[in-house]
Amino acid sequence: MRHIARSRWGALTGVAVVGALALSACSSSSTSSETSAAAPASSAAASAAASTAASESAAPASSAAAEACAELTPVSLQLQWFVQAQFGGYYAAKDKGFYEANCLDVTILEGGVDIVPQTVLAQGGADFAISWVPKALASREQGALITNVAQVFQRSGTLQVSFADKNITTAADFKGKKIGNWGFGNEYEIFAAITKAGLDPAADVELVGQQFDMQALLNGEIDAAEAMTYNEYAQVLEAKNPDTGELYKPEDFNVVNYNDEGVAMYQDAIWASEERLADPAYQDATQRFVQASLEGWIYCRDNAQECADIITANGSKLGASHQLWMMNEVNKLIWPSPLGVGVLDPALYAQTVNVALNTKNLEGATVITAEPAAEAFTTQFAEAANAALTAQGLNTTGDAFAPIEVTLNEGGN
């Protein structure tokens, strides 16, 4: 009897061992695939510790600087979404060795549907985060102690796109129309523009929840759709017009640009932990991170095609022409930066806060209920970075910036 019992135990142990093996095989395969996905970037960073042997992709100057680093500071950056040209500067800074040259080993954490970067940052899951300013201010009000250390995007990328025959060229034309919006805090510019145009969002306009693709617009289910210049607007131009059999053209559409409506809110910015900024080591890392990231954005301004390729090499599934379009449109949101790249403009910040504070959505809620504290942003890091980058001979305002021409192909290919 005991023998049988023991053999059963043996079988159970066997099952457990098999399970453990399957698990370890699973986890090791996952790590290896992750490593291979990030290979071009991480190999450069890893090699820095063991001198410069493998860092062919890094610029010569930066690998020399990397040798000067006693050790690399590991930091992580939480993005809002998957790898795409919207985050080109950070991937360029990593791939071109700017982070390494600033003695940083940066892990870029991609976002997902339910990942809220500023929450991840506040909870200590990442050292830095990219977030839209109004959303981050709302999280701040709810107790997330975070500080805007670099305002990368200098203008809003939100548009309202409609077919030309609907004659919607300003927010005042929204009257009586079906206006799509994404909700979840993405709708405040729309509400502010409607209110500013003297309309009542509840009565004069039919606001409709919108999916993340643009089919509702193309099928005529809504009159005007919310779109980002760098993504959804491109999707529309990559779709075939069933009437002509060719791609839709920009002249088929009207766009309402919320920058022109005077209700634009600041979008992508780098956020750091306010509590940890009291720690000199973190403060120092923040300074180096901001400087290297901004150098990455300068690189992408001057090398849009190469940056788009870096993003694709980092695993983005977007088509080549869509990626380049996004890179170019993101450049337009950053450049020119009259006060210097990453330096927050108090006037536009005040406008952002004003809209966040005073615009009510349909439920009567505002983004924030009180003026944010002065600690919500600091320009100290971006200004120091600008001084350092200018000293390196880089143009940090992009006053001569000219966007490139991008031709979109069907499906973004």
Place this chain on the structure above:
Amino acid sequence: MRRLKRGALGVMWALGGVLISVLMWELVKWLGGVISLPMNTSDSAMPHVWTMIGGVGQPEVRGSETTVLEAVVAASAYSLLIALGGFIIGVSVGLLLAIVMQRFAFMERGLLPFVIASQTVPLIALAPLITGIGNRISVGPVQWNTTYSVMFIAAYLAFFPLSVGALRGLQAPTATALELMRSYAATERAILFKLRFPASLPYLVPAMKVSAAAAVVGTVVAEISTGVKGGIGRLIVEYAREATAQPAKVYVAVFGAICMGLIAAAIVTALDVYLTRNLPKESRA
């Protein structure tokens, strides 16, 4: 011979089911063009089945060497592996809980409400939380990565049906059977292995089927939620974003997820056949 015939019949039924689904889809599409339906049946909202099939062979992005099919298969395999890991953890934990709850009645009273409450936490609230906590965990050289979070979530969903089913099964032996064992002066351990486990199999196997399905769903949802790279959930989101110009592409990824679920079910069925090989036929699940 009869078995072979039954097998062939089963395959035909399965294929017939697929065919009927395809016909229904196309019928609704066709009807949408004739009468007004309360939904959009245009090619962009409901692509033709043959457009979906035609899409699998195309390169994923222009110039890339991998086709959509290859990408979907690779992603499904990756997710299946994660789901399998979650399933194994979930089954182990669920079984352990069931044994503890069966052995100690106070544990059943104390633990069962928590086990049930655990499943009322919405997954989309849980996923970012686990990722957030996980990102800060590093034990020695092992650094937590988001793949573990996904596996954890799969296990979290998988353990519940199993622990409840196993508990029921472990309590299944009749009083007479138990009394017989006691009259032999059998230890609790002997009763567990010789009486309770065999008696629990008819409960355990269906519970495992539910667990496997839960692990697959948990994996896909957690991947979508946390954006973990490499799996089918992420691919569904990425292809869905391209739906404006290529509406058929996302369906290929969805089919990949379905196939993944079917493979998981097949694995459990194989396990079922093995585990219940010595049981009398009528008690098979």
